[in-house]
Amino acid sequence: MKPRILVVEDNALNAELLRDWLELHDYDVAEAPDLAEARAAINSTRFDAILLDIRLGDEDGATLATWIRRQPTHQNIPVIAVTAQALPAEQKRVIHAGCSAYITKPIDFDRFGALLAGWIAASPNPSPPSSTSSTPHSSAPPRPSEPQTGPASRS
Numbered sequence: 001m002k003p004r005i006l007v008v009e010d011n012a013l014n015a016e017l018l019r020d021w022l023e024l025h026d027y028d029v030a031e032a033p034d035l036a037e038a039r040a041a042i043n044s045t046r047f048d049a050i051l052l053d054i055r056l057g058d059e060d061g062a063t064l065a066t067w068i069r070r071q072p073t074h075q076n077i078p079v080i081a082v083t084a085q086a087l088p089a090e091q092k093r094v095i096h097a098g099c100s101a102y103i104t105k106p107i108d109f110d111r112f113g114a115l116l117a118g119w120i121a122a123s124p125n126p127s128p129p130s131s132t133s134s135t136p137h138s139s140a141p142p143r144p145s146e147p148q149t150g151p152a153s154r155s
Helices: 012-024 033-043 062-069 088-099 109-122
Strands: 004-008 029-031 051-053 079-083 099-102
Touching: 012 029, 029 033, 029 062, 029 079, 033 051, 033 062, 051 062, 051 109, 062 079, 062 088, 079 088, 079 109, 088 099, 099 109
Parallel strands: 004 029, 004 051, 051 079, 079 099
Antiparallel strands: none
């Protein structure tokens, strides 16, 4: 079964670029242009990873990462911030909010592909045979204090 990825991105061109790359690399993709649609998708479908734009119009995507980490059935899903905000303080804020990793736009797709594959492989609960079922997770990942680039830096 293909890994299922949720792309939370309000810019249609950026969403299309991510979707096209993910589908080309054999991922199953769902999209949400805002936080409300993202929460609805997360509550109805089991995802292997979430790609999260931090600046969603007037909304702060980091609040979604915090919400995910507080949900017992979703707290271990890798959440990768995909944003144009490259300042170290913003990286720390986003990681502290609950994102597993951080990658800046424009995206280096070689690095991105390795990062995404590593987080999915390290996830304690890969998708069950039915991608619409939810499986409770055993524990939340630790809250890192520094930006991460891959699952090895989780510990």
